[in-house]
Amino acid sequence: MTDDRMQRYSEIIIEHSQFPRHHGPIENPTHQGQGENPFCGDRVKLQFVVNHEGKIEQAGVESVGCAISIASASLLASHLQGLGLQEAETLFEQVRAAIISGADETPDEKLGELAALAFAGRYPSRVKCATLPWHVLKHALDGDETVATTE
Numbered sequence: 001m002t003d004d005r006m007q008r009y010s011e012i013i014i015e016h017s018q019f020p021r022h023h024g025p026i027e028n029p030t031h032q033g034q035g036e037n038p039f040c041g042d043r044v045k046l047q048f049v050v051n052h053e054g055k056i057e058q059a060g061v062e063s064v065g066c067a068i069s070i071a072s073a074s075l076l077a078s079h080l081q082g083l084g085l086q087e088a089e090t091l092f093e094q095v096r097a098a099i100i101s102g103a104d105e106t107p108d109e110k111l112g113e114l115a116a117l118a119f120a121g122r123y124p125s126r127v128k129c130a131t132l133p134w135h136v137l138k139h140a141l142d143g144d145e146t147v148a149t150t151e
Contacts (some may be wrong), residue, residue, distance in 0.1 A: 009116035017067035022077035026060035033140030035132050035148030042069040042129055046136045056080045066129050068120050073133040075114055092138050099130045
């Protein structure tokens with residue numbers, strides 16, 4: 001990864017952690033999930049509304065924790081809107097893979113600003129922070145009401 005790209009990814013993480021998008025609960029969610037990492041204190045609650053066409057039309061996230069976890073939750077909520085459920089599932093797989101392999105590979109450019117989360121993969125202690133919101137998404141998509149973890 002080039003220094004310029006790492007700088008850009010760092011800026012995206014900082015921006016989303018300081019000014020999270022779609023932060024807060026939404027009314028009448030059709031899907032929701034929550035997760036926590038009890039070892040570091042990161043907590044995420046995700047809600048979204050799927051319309052009659054099967055597309056996510058609104059998403060909201062409430063997150064508490066480190067900058068990477070908050071940024072990841074913000075990026076997640078920002079990119080859900082307009083996706084179908086299968087597309088959201090595919091996005092989960094792509095972003096999770098980018099984070100986990102982030103230290104070894106250049107992230108797929110098709111991910112756009114979500115590729116910034118691969119930056120966290122360079123720091124093994126931060127992988128769980130970055131992936132927690134995405135595990136919450138997977139739980140919400142599956143209708144799994146248990147608390148998602150990264151363990």
